[in-house]
Amino acid sequence: MAGGIKKFVVGSFDDEKVLFPAVKNVRKAGYKIHEVYTPFPVHGLDHALGMRETSLHTAGFIYAITGTTTALTFISWVFTKDWPLNIGGKPYFSLPAWIPITFELTVLFSAVGMVLTFCYLCNLAPFVKKHHFHPRATDDLFVMAIECTDKTNDAEVQAFLQQAGAQEVNVQEVETGWWIGTYDKTQKLYKEEKGY
């Protein structure tokens, strides 16, 4: 993928109430939404976009049990094999005394691990220059990027977005890199769902 050029049709919306039906209609029409950039977290947008559930919490669980095992194995090795100390006449293997440290390591591992995984999944890292489809996506606009293939008629997509209520519509050609992420693999096809 590196070095390739991808074409996107970008529409900017200034209202959530316009954005949600637009997302629905764009997906219904069969266009592929690359991503919607919003200035703040929008409830239910991930669902409307058909993104699959994040597996960040599964990762968090795995980091947590790694922390638990690390703490328990290390402490029990130190206090029973490597350097046994008589503390207040307690047995060398004193589980209750280790629980607080085990808990702390569990939390530490899962917290740090999840932050790093989150940065990786969102392709965030120091000094990585990311492409911005619209600078006002961090201010007051909801920016929708639709990915074009060689079969896409971008004039048609632009007209479609305009009609869906977009304030600004343009076409951008962007050099692909690892910033582009894995969203394209995680999106489900549109289907009618209850409640949305």
Add this chain to the structure above:
Amino acid sequence: MDHQFQLPGSYKKWTYGLIGAGVIALLYGFIMFHPFAHAGHGENVNSTRFWAVLLQNSVFFLLVVNAAMFFICVTTMAMGGWVIAFRRVSEAISSVVPILGVITFVILMCLVFGGRTDIYHWLDKEAVAGDHILNGKKGFLNPVFFTVWSAITIFLWSFLGRKMRSMSLKSDKDSMDYETGKKWIWDNTVWASLYTIVFTLTVASTIPWLWLMSIDAHWYSTMYSWYTFASTFVSGISLIALYVIYLKNRGQLTYVNEEHLHDLGKFMFAFSVFWTYLWFSQYMLIWYSNQPEETKYFIERIGTAEKAGPYKAIFFLNLIINFLAPLLILMKKGTKRNWTLMTFMAVLIIFGHWLDFFQMVMPGTLHDHYTMGFFEFGIAALFVGLIMWGTGNYLSKHSLLTKNHPFLKESMIHHT
């Protein structure tokens, strides 16, 4: 949709069945266990068993139903909107407080004025006079204070709970405009705060000391009341969840969906972990400092390294049911949104904390002569039946939806 619930025949059958089984157990105990026999410590095991079981069950179930009103009050004070879709369910459960309160009070009075020194050692005047520690606690542990404070407590729970419920019922009559709605919410907040203050002074402090901790009169733990509160609060949430699921199954509670169930599941998960935190804090500090007068409490239960105590199995089963099971099973989002698994977990948690109360009451009264048989489960069935009866009455008498509550919309569109 009128949101009116008709009690189905099966519900009534179960209610009267459980109460019937309970009454049989009670009569059986009354005849066989000689409850009014002389009550010296360890002299008449069956007589002690009768009162200890009644004490455990009445206090446990009273605190559980009372937790439902606490849930309403804290969510009111926090301006929580998501609970409104099933608020009537919590109200219905809390409407049992006066009934169970009177029953518990009668049992407590039988203990205190029947001179049950086998349950409450501090009732023994001669033993107290010659006992430095008990003598020092005399200002708190005496029949007069016990009676007056228990009476005030049960009255305030019932009265303030009734006030909260009647305000909610009144709101069903007329729809509210912005100003009356605002005033209504303010009034609710004031009464909810009053209830919470009373709750703090009773459930979260003095009442567990008086009713349960004083069984082991020499021993004390500053964690005890919080620990009891956590136990009953998580059971109360589980009971609310059970009723919500039951009514949903019956096609009621139109606006309740997986989102509300998910949040109830979060409460069950969080307060199970909170309970464990208090359980562990109490255990570890006593284990660590290793003072004979404090470790006595745990030696009575799990014993020592040389000799296992009579409650060891219950003690650790309790930890598995109330900590490991909720931690591992309720951790997943899918479980909290699954009606069947939530039912299972709610029943398990309520049973687990019933077991917790069992091992709080029995070691100090029956020592190693405890039994867990027909009588124990029969009395539990009696209280479950009474809760079902009172809750069912309230649910079938009033609309299931607080239709004019200003936060109703917020609850309908609730999204976790």
